[in-house]
Amino acid sequence: MLKRSFLLYDRGLNNEFDMTTLRYIHHDQLSESISCLDGLTSGDIVLMIESRSEFTRVKHHKKKIAFWISAMRHFADSLRKKGHEVLYHSLDHAQSADAFLPEISRIVQDKNMSEVVFTEPSDYLTLQKILSWKADVSVTVTMRPDNRFLCSQDEFKTWAGSKKQLRMEFFYREMRKRHAILMDKDQPIGGQWNFDSENRKPPKSGLTIPAPFSQPVDDISEQACRVANAEFPDHFGSVAPFYFAVTRAQALVALSSFIKQRLENFGHYQDAMIENEPWMYHSHISFYLNTGLLLPLECIRAAEHAYEHSGAPLNAVEGFIRQILGWREFVRGIYWLKMPDYAEENFLEAKRDLPAFYWTGATKMNCLKQCVTETHDHAYAHHIQRLMVLGNFALIAGLHPDAVNEWYHIVYADAYQWVELPNVTGMILFADGGFLGSKPYAASGAYINKMSDYCKNCHYNVKDKEGETACPFNYLYWDFLERNYDKLHKNQRMSMIYSTLRRMSPEKRKQIADDSQRFLEQLSMGDFD
């Protein structure tokens, strides 16, 4: 007989009643300070499930699944070592095949639990599932805010108000003030909020790029890699080499090696791409931030400390902090503000299927081949590879947002819908019509040539503008502007580029249209490489 259930939105206060509590930890909530563990006491049970249905909601990269499994098992061990009771279902457990909610119901009945405590899940669909499930269970269900972020959903909603467009820069300034980060009283340190004019240099030869964080694969990780390979053989990507930190202690080492070895050059070479150098001077901490192994404020404070005490340059420190305090919090705010409609956005009415080379890397376009291959091998590509190579192509070739979103969700070890969707739908595809970004990030081959060495080894010639040998980005860029004239020409930030297009001769515009049509037809028929 089912009893009435309660959903309490708890703001973190310990429960004053004597209850036997089940605390559910989702696979991206691996933090001992996560809100659902607040008040953890003897008699409580912490539940963790390697849920097959979660791991296959999209066919996640094998390395990502191995990372989840290893990090979850290490996390469970660390809680047990502290004396807590952890009920852990590994993938081979009978109930792990199911979604986690039926299993929670079963445990609640079997063990006569009186309360289930969740931390808000990071994605909309899971939240909806929990909300509808709670109507059928016989216990108090408490949902606590996700304290892995610095801006709550309510705070973001208040900031967004009724603005028609949201701009990260203004949000970021508010966050700097609110958290007193890089501030001199109410003024930004260094006299300006943003030092990007000093950043974003092209790569130069002779750069020494430190090796990324790695560590010996321990027994738990080895087992996790084996499980990922055996259970998900048809998923994208390779498990080896496996180099991820899988505990909080290791993630802290990864953070501090970034601060010591890479931060100094982070700003200057933030947008640079070099063949066979996937890691550049980036931090590679998104996997840890998004699973709770690291917390945003400690990463921000570590960079700020390096500026104050170790001479780290302000352009690099501010640039790095802006990514976490600004972009990361901003895209999450937009996600919760705009879901569920955001997942349906397709402002430019893009229709094309995802080309096969996004999976195989088999293309003569060297930039795309490099980025797909590195994504396959590492479940990682840095921001400019995601934005200006893979994303730029998806935008100017008119790939459908559903296909592009699914791909990004699958292939990156840091990808969760809350962060992937706004970056894809808003940032790269302009599918939200400019709510997140003021103009599409479309670019010709000249940008990729300036910021990388990819063009040197390409079948295509980046200097050629037309014909079979021309870099496809060159004509697709102009064709994208032509195709989307009605939707984009009134955008003030596009007015210069549209006046350049208007000044082109009719012959040149026809050549662009012909080259693009030939290319896109081949792409659609799948006989393009």
Ligand code: FAD
């Ligand atoms: P760094 O360059 O060292 O930056 C530091 C941190 O800033 C990152 O770890 C990340 O937490 C944060 N950050 C930087 N830019 C963004 C951003 N635009 N949105 C959110 N956080 C940001 N990031 C994800 O964490 N998960 C994703 O699924 C994801 N998908 C993306 C898809 C596209 C199309 C694009 C353009 C970007 C995406 N990003 C995503 C943002 C960014 O590319 C990654 O966070 C970054 O590449 C991770 O590598 P890093 O830790 O070395 O980052």
Ligand code: SF4
């Ligand atoms: Fe990419 Fe064009 Fe350069 Fe080739 S020439 S690497 S396709 S930008």
